[in-house]
Amino acid sequence: MELKKRIDDILNKFDLKMNENNYHLYKTALTHSSYVNEKEPDAEDYQRLEFVGDAVLELAITELIYKNTNLDEGNMSFLRQKLVKEDTIAKIAIDLGIDELILIGLGEDRKRQSLLADVFESVLGAIFLDQGYKTSLRVVRKLFFDLIKKCQNDITQIRDPKSLLYEYIQTDSRNIMKFVTIRDQILPNNRHLFEVEVVIDDVVYGRGKGHSKSEAEQQAAKDALSKIAKT
Template identity: 40%
Template sequence: MDIFDWLSEKGIPYKNKDLIMNAFVHSSYVNEHKTFLDDNERLEFMGDAVLQVWTTTKLFLLEPPLHEGEMTTLRAQLVCEEALAQYTRTLKLNRFLLLGVGEEKTGGRERDSILADMFEALLGAVYLDSGYASVDKILEEVITPTINKPKSEKVIDYKTKLQEFIQSDSRKTVRYEVVNMSGPSNKPEFEVVVLLDDIILGRGVGFSKKKAEQQAARDAFEKMVK
């Protein structure tokens, strides 16, 4: 079975095969196969936005209605890196991932950060190729059953909490910037700062940009609420 068989099995139409395939191309594969010009990072960006809209809408329409704080916490749990990686495994999408030899040997096919990025990239590709209804078919299968399960309170979306704290006093928006990347190419560690008007509010490190951003937001938030 390839990804197009998988899409057909789910009743999801497709037109642009190159676009769909691009969702599964990791940067390590591009480095070793020069015929591939792009990895899946741009599609991941698109998929992240689609995922946020879908989950926000889903939570907003729940009955009985949830408070804003409850929706924020639950959304963070549903779209965190670990959750997205688990959706990928549930759907057995990691078998379609294209990795470089080194990344494959070091367990990249099971690494949460890579699987989460690939899942978002697929959502972006499907959305661009056949629209929101097709994305809905994928997310209804894996996220909707999860919403009704008991959740741990340990997941906190510090990026949202920080932005809400900043906007309670002004209309300004913070931004995140990668200032350093270290370690081997198959497992880089990112250092990120969060800035407001070019003033550094906090720093964070992590083995993915998203984790580093969350750590930077947490650092800033905890400093500001003291």
């Protein structure tokens, strides 16, 4: 069976061997809804396995970041966000050859980034159900460890919270961020005390105070990163 052999080839890259009774998991992980509609109406598409794989990937990435970096919670959250970006995962899927195995209907683009990212996660979900979490973690480690170290170095070179927050929101091009001065108080010593809010997509994410607008913006960005890390 050609598909099974090619799945085995991918698993062999991680020194894994498929449990024969679980071949259906891997086939399902590679099956797009358009293929089900056109060729196998009784089959299941990859979406449920994608749900599983998404959770496994986030947990594994979180564990690897915690154990292999000394970043604080805000930077850990920022790093995780960078690692699970759609384009990053899609590139990994192509490097593994997953794009060539997707069972897909006519008119669909197997190179579409969102599809590749989804199918990678569904394959990881299949590995988790077939082999367990420890094996899934080993797969994620092999694929992401070098990238974790590279991104960590990039983050540590960006020291100020405002720059980090800008980097964070750029992981989603739809995000619009602005800093709004809500108070400019003149103190008895004639110094100003500014209070600033950072607003992302019309939602207030953080507030900060400082004797200059720049200082207040940095404090607001720090507050926002702290709150984002807890979501």
